[in-house]
Amino acid sequence: MAYSLKLRPQTALKLAKRSGWQSNAVLLRRSFQSSAAIRANEKPPMQRSSMGSRLFEVMEVASSLSLLTGVAFLQSLRGVVPSSNAIVASGAPKRTLVVLGSGWGAISIIKNIDTSLYNVVVVSPRDHFLFTPMLPSCTVGTLRLTSITEPLVSLLQDKLSPTAIHQAECSSIDSKAKKLVIRGTTTANKDVETELPYDDMVIAIGATNQYFGLxxxxxxxxxxxxxxxxxxxxxxxxxxxxxxxxxxxxxxxxxxxxxxxxxxxxxxxxxxxxxxxxxxxxxxxxxxxxxxxxxxxxxxxxxxxxxxxxxxxxxxxxxxxxxxxxxxxxxxxxxxxxxxxxxxxxxxxxxxxxxxxxxxxxxxLVWAAGITARDLTRQLMSSIPEQSGARRGLIIDEFFRVKGMPDVYAIGDCAFSGLPATAQVAHQQGDWLAANLNRSGKATALKHRLEVMEKQLGEKKAEKEFSVMKQELANTQLKPFQYKHQGALAYVGHDKAIADLNVPYLNKVLSLHGTWGNTFWRLAYLNELVSGRSQFLVLFDWLKARLFGRFDAKI
The missing domain is CATH 3.50.50.100 (FAD/NAD(P)-binding domain)
Structure with missing residues (x-):
């Protein structure tokens, strides 16, 4: 799934200024140009051999290396936040939130959820997050796969304990008993099944390839x-x-x-x-x-x-x-x-x-002709009466609640929302659902505190405190999802890209193509990479491809 842009033009400009790219736009563009940017019916361009051109190339490399050093330094400052215990500060027991999947929607939820309100458990058949927009670059060695994959344990270390991450897939869900059956996907645990209880669950398992019966x-x-x-x-x-x-x-x-x-x-x-x-x-x-x-x-x-x-x-x-x-x-x-x-x-x-x-x-033959529902999604659509009309995904409401399944939510490609199946949509849905879950968790904690205070003090003795808490409770109302399309990006070859950007407040679409489009494409994707580690590695891969060609060994 290619990424439709979630980056505003102002954000890209700020990123460019912070990185020192604005004053070296020409150097950067040349520095990251692929050595493959020659047409098949043309002769390779002549290499300039003057002292000035050699100095220029040195400056190119130095500019790229300075960016790499900056990213590495910022990443080294990243701290680790310890996980919270199982009790909310109010004394209320935390609810168990199970997240199925490790794609754009799932990671957005986990990154934004308040772990002081929830015990989060992740179930995913793979042990990493994959930055899918750059996957085509890995098919020819422009980027290494390790550069766009992030291990879940390290990516979520400031949110979850490694023991809360299960490399498995969900085979069935019992929404009445509030439990699910998961099956291991590693070599050692293949087909080994176990049960997990849940209080709330988010289904973000994406979709699979559409074969159209062929x-x-x-x-x-x-x-x-x-x-x-x-x-x-x-x-x-x-x-x-x-x-x-x-x-x-x-x-x-x-x-x-x-x-x-x-x-x-x-x-x-x-x-x-x-x-x-x-x-x-x-x-x-x-x-x-x-x-x-x-x-x-x-x-x-x-x-x-x-x-x-x-x-x-x-x-x-x-x-x-x-x-x-x-x-x-x-x-x-x-x-x-x-x-x-x-x-x-x-x-x-x-x-x-x-x-x-x-x-x-x-x-x-490379098949990129669409997606269809996964087996678990199909199982739920066929077994839940409220899902009888579902065809393309689980039927949800404006709060992502799955119809017929209490306390179960669905986002991304496995849910039918009427929106395109893009990373941008799943990303925004994950952010929005996390905010609503935080509101819901906070409301539960406030209600528990009100009950405790009423029993201990009585409402009249703590009238002021009750008034403040009730006002806070009123502010925890859930908000329906509103999608904001930021634009779309695509690389189209020979160091050129296209971009349709929705400019905020001007109600107009800005179109970029060619070299300017490619520069924005690179900035946008660097900004969207989920860690400083990935940003560093992608920058390094682009630099290596510029200096030495692509990685061609089959290892």
């Missing part, structure tokens, strides 16, 4: 939702290039098929992967496989009439023109009907409205 997609395709997906694509591409170079007995047809990389899905994820792959081919493949790089083709297939539906028409046209220039073929109104080991069968709608069937041979 079995061949799951068998032969690659995806872009998990860290393992990026590893699989990286290995597949490397193995294919080595196979074509080594095996001299391949027929021209088989050679052409193997070097044809196809992407299904014209949303941000599919477009960004195609752009990253083009950069990789024009740069590193050109250097390592000079006899092959001109033969590698990229085709992006989209069933709708246009790609990137969430962006303005101007930016869509810009991207289509850029893809044409850098030799990425876009096929719109092309519906995939079947997938086998070597071919895609598509139904193409022609300009006159007629339909034709085409067979497209491929060597790599």
């Amino acid at each position: 079995k061949g997609v799951k068998e032969h395709g690659c995806f872009l939702k998990e860290a393992e997906d990026a590893k699989k694509i990286f290995t597949k591409v490397s193995d294919t290039l080595e196979q074509v170079r080594f095996n001299k007995n391949l027929t021209p047809e088989e050679r052409s098929r193997l070097l044809h990389f196809t992407v299904v899905g014209g949303g941000p994820t599919g477009m960004e992967f195609a752009a990253e792959m083009r950069d990789y081919i024009d740069g590193d493949v050109r250097r390592m496989f000079p006899e092959l790089y001109k033969e590698v083709r990229i085709t992006l297939i989209e069933a709708a009439p246009k790609v990137l539906p969430m962006f303005s028409k101007q930016l869509v046209q810009y991207t289509q023109n850029l893809f044409k220039d850098i030799r990425i073929n876009i096929m719109t109104e092309a519906l995939v009907k079947d997938v086998n080991e070597k071919e895609l069968i598509i139904q193409k709608t022609n300009a006159d409205g007629s339909k034709t069937i085409e067979n497209i041979p491929y060597g790599l």
Whole structure:
């Protein structure tokens, strides 16, 4: 899932000033430009050898290293806040809040929840948070996976004890008994089940890939939702290039098929992967496989009439023109009907409205064509009467309460809210739900204090205190969710990106593209990374790619 921007332009400007980037914008842009930014039909640019250019390059590296040092220093100042005990300051026992998932929504809740009010327990099949917007960069070695993954134990150390984090998945929920069954996902605990009680629960398990009933997609395709997906694509591409170079007995047809990389899905994820792959081919493949790089083709297939539906028409046209220039073929109104080991069968709608069937041979298939509900979500939708009309996700109200399940909430891609399935939506929902849970927890604590004081002193003897506490209680009313779309970002190749930004208070959309768009894209994603560690590593990866090329080893 690609990240739709949650960064205001003012925030980016402040970040730029704090980092010292504003005065060195040109240096930064050059410093982080990929060595792959050359077109396949062009000769590599001549390297300047004057003393001035050498000095300029030294300044580039020094600027990048100073940023790295600053991020590392700030991270070293980060303190650890000890976990609270099981009793609220008022004397009321804390409620147990179980959070299912470790994606954008789940992490936003945990980061903002008041642990003096709740005992928080996390259940997730993976032991890390994955910054999914940058996953396409990991498929070609621009970034290392370790740079955009954050271990949950370290990420949540200021909120939770490691014993409150369970690497498992929820297999069933009994909302009447208020307990759930979880199944281990590690090698040692695989299929081992245990029960967990809860007082409140948040379901933030996301969604899975949509196959549209095509079995061949799951068998032969690659995806872009998990860290393992990026590893699989990286290995597949490397193995294919080595196979074509080594095996001299391949027929021209088989050679052409193997070097044809196809992407299904014209949303941000599919477009960004195609752009990253083009950069990789024009740069590193050109250097390592000079006899092959001109033969590698990229085709992006989209069933709708246009790609990137969430962006303005101007930016869509810009991207289509850029893809044409850098030799990425876009096929719109092309519906995939079947997938086998070597071919895609598509139904193409022609300009006159007629339909034709085409067979497209491929060597790599990356499927980014949508999402669907996970097994647990489907189980709940089919077993709870109030969820009988659910199709795309759990039915919730404006407070994220799951209909038919008391004290259970759902956010993100597993819930049907009528909003797009983006990280920005899940992020905002998590922040908002955490604030409401804090209000609810505070209300419970205040009610308990009022009861205790009334028994001990009587309301008349503590009239002033009662009045103040009742006013505080009135201020803990829950607030319905209001989504604020901040904009959308996507990388489109050759050190260019596009951005539609909602400018606060002006009620207008600011569109950026090209080098300026790429600069903002980098600033925004650096700002959204969840830790100083990740910021440091991503900056370092960009610097390494600029100086030495991408990381190409399959380790």
